[in-house]
Amino acid sequence: MNSRHPKQVCEGILLEAKRYNIEHDILPSEIEIVDRLLARGTELVGAYEELHSKLHAHPRALQAFLELVLSTTAFWGPEEIAEARAARSDLAEVNRQIAKKAAELANLLQQRSDLHDTSGFRSDTHYHVCQVIESAAKDNPLFTSYVQRGLKALRTQFDLKYWPPLDDFLNELASDAEAATTEASDPLTAASTEASRPSLADFFKALFAAIDENSQHHYGPLPQDFRATDNTLASLVNCALDLGPDDLVDGPYVKRLRQRARDGAK
Numbered sequence: 001m002n003s004r005h006p007k008q009v010c011e012g013i014l015l016e017a018k019r020y021n022i023e024h025d026i027l028p029s030e031i032e033i034v035d036r037l038l039a040r041g042t043e044l045v046g047a048y049e050e051l052h053s054k055l056h057a058h059p060r061a062l063q064a065f066l067e068l069v070l071s072t073t074a075f076w077g078p079e080e081i082a083e084a085r086a087a088r089s090d091l092a093e094v095n096r097q098i099a100k101k102a103a104e105l106a107n108l109l110q111q112r113s114d115l116h117d118t119s120g121f122r123s124d125t126h127y128h129v130c131q132v133i134e135s136a137a138k139d140n141p142l143f144t145s146y147v148q149r150g151l152k153a154l155r156t157q158f159d160l161k162y163w164p165p166l167d168d169f170l171n172e173l174a175s176d177a178e179a180a181t182t183e184a185s186d187p188l189t190a191a192s193t194e195a196s197r198p199s200l201a202d203f204f205k206a207l208f209a210a211i212d213e214n215s216q217h218h219y220g221p222l223p224q225d226f227r228a229t230d231n232t233l234a235s236l237v238n239c240a241l242d243l244g245p246d247d248l249v250d251g252p253y254v255k256r257l258r259q260r261a262r263d264g265a266k
Contacts, residue, residue: 006052007045011038013066029074033240040239047232054226064221065228068210072188073240076206081192088193092182099178106170113165129163130155187213200249204237204257230254 018034021027037044055061074080116122126132130151137143155163164172184190192206211228214220228236230251238248 006048006056007041009052009056010044010048010062010066011041013063014038014070017067017070027074030070033070033073036242037236037239040242043239044235047228047235050229050232054228055222058221058223060221061223061226064214065211068214069207069236069240072203072207072210076188076192076203076210077241078198078200078203081202081206082198084189084193085198088182095177095180095182099174102170102174102177106167106174109165109167109170113167126166128155128160129166129169132166132169200247201257203241204233204254205261207233207237208258208261230258 014034014037018031021031051062051065055065076084112123112125113127116127126135133151134148137148184193187209188206191209192202194205195202211222211226212218215222215226216224231254234249234251234254237243243249
């Protein structure tokens with residue numbers, strides 16, 4: 001086999017991904033990553049030879065691996081991971097604010113209810129949780145067509161003492177937000193943000209998770225026994241992230257990351 005053949009095969013897959021994205025006007029970040037890989041193709045000859053030898057006999061495996069490199073770099077690159085960490089902090093702060101403000105609003109609702117009962121005055125405001133639901137959902141045709149009638153029947157069948165007062169409703173929202181724990185909603189985000197301090201290792205963790213998610217163990221196209229070498233992963237990341245000479249990583253760096261990941265899983 002011509003030594004250039006695996007490179008041609010892999011770059012053909014990348015070019016097809018680029019063509020598809022351009023045709024459909026999607027994922028410009030992936031197009032940029034394809035261009036990086038093509039521009040630094042001489043650095044990837046060995047990586048492409050290894051990937052081709054290990055994956056070409058498995059349907060869609062080689063394509064799937066190169067595509068996961070593109071998607072992981074596009075959505076879990078260092079900048080995206082930094083944004084994810086910031087979003088995690090924002091979510092925790094929003095929950096703290098919800099807990100605080102919901103508790104404050106519950107207290108105000110209780111005060112209003114007391115004033116209705118004792119002051120000789122009333123205000124034309126919601127007092128029943130079903131009123132709030134019906135008013136909030138009045139523009140939802142699915143609610144008005146399928147739910148509203150049954151809810152009205154329940155409200156008629158069971159008087160006010162069977163339902164939580166509005167302040168209890170808000171207190172529950174406050175308690176729920178106060179007790180909330182922030183966690184990643186997918187394996188790649190979880191892997192890339194688990195460390196207390198950001199580093200390039202975060203991206204490799206996301207890449208490891210993407211490879212695992214695409215393995216046959218998770219009903220993906222990558223063979224269960226597939227393992228890219230440390231040097232191959234280092235080369236791919238160097239080029240996909242367009243790392244400069246002073247920032248390049250090597251096989252031993254990736255090996256150390258894998259060892260730490262194995263130790264952490266024990």
